[in-house]
């Protein structure tokens with residue numbers, strides 16, 4: 334059994350927690366205000382879940398999800414995440430996050446910045462172009478003709494393979510859009526982000542389309 338640490342107990346963190354528990358994972362989940370504020374959530378999630386501090390969730394997790402917006406000043410537990418695969422669900426939203434000039438100028442993706450903030454972790458972009466409540470609703474068994482796909486981006490092939498495995502467990506096919514420098518292709522505003530329901534072929538086409546649009 335794999336323990337999934339989850340930093341961020343908002344929409345994405347809680348929906349990934351639910352899907353993970355259904356698939357046999359144990360979940361250790363954290364928010365910014367402390368584990369005592371997560372009593373109701375943990376009661377709802379059941380015996381496979383417990384609350385911790387961010388560092389506690391990072392330390393407990395065999396793999397850790399960071400479902401928290403990226404901040405200029407790094408607020409993640411870097412040392413506790415060292416050596417771990419870290420799923421980054423962040424979408425860069427100027428209205429919420431403010432301007433990161435290096436992203437606005439196209440010099441770095443938001444996930445490359447996360448990788449820089451977590452230099453000893455293996456960051457992988459995941460679950461970014463599906464509304465969180467759909468994660469548990471839209472999964473289908475492998476081979477279903479209408480099965481949807483989600484993208485993944487990382488500089489680490491083993492992190493891509495973990496996410497591919499997790500997506501498959503949750504009922505989704507995978508399109509690998511690595512490395513992190515290419516992850517802008519599924520960022521907010523891009524075709525793959527705007528079209529939420531996509532088969533593997535449609536998602537791959539939309540990822541290509543982003544590059545074509547960038548040239549126009």
Ligand SMILES: NC(=O)c1ccc[n+]([C@@H]2O[C@H](COP(=O)([O-])OP(=O)(O)OC[C@H]3O[C@@H](n4cnc5c(N)ncnc54)[C@H](OP(=O)(O)O)[C@@H]3O)[C@@H](O)[C@H]2O)c1
Pocket residue numbers: 340341342343344345346363364365366367387400401402403408409422423424425426460461462463464465466
């Ligand atoms: N919502 C979606 O459908 C969706 C889909 C795809 C991707 N995303 C992206 O995924 C990320 C999370 O989105 P969300 O909708 O889940 O956000 P949210 O509902 O606002 O939840 C954010 C969570 O992060 C926690 N948090 C913030 N700073 C923290 C810190 N320093 N340490 C520990 N926990 C911290 C918050 O805790 P407190 O409440 O205690 O502050 C809260 O539990 C965002 O970047 C978003 O763009 C969202």
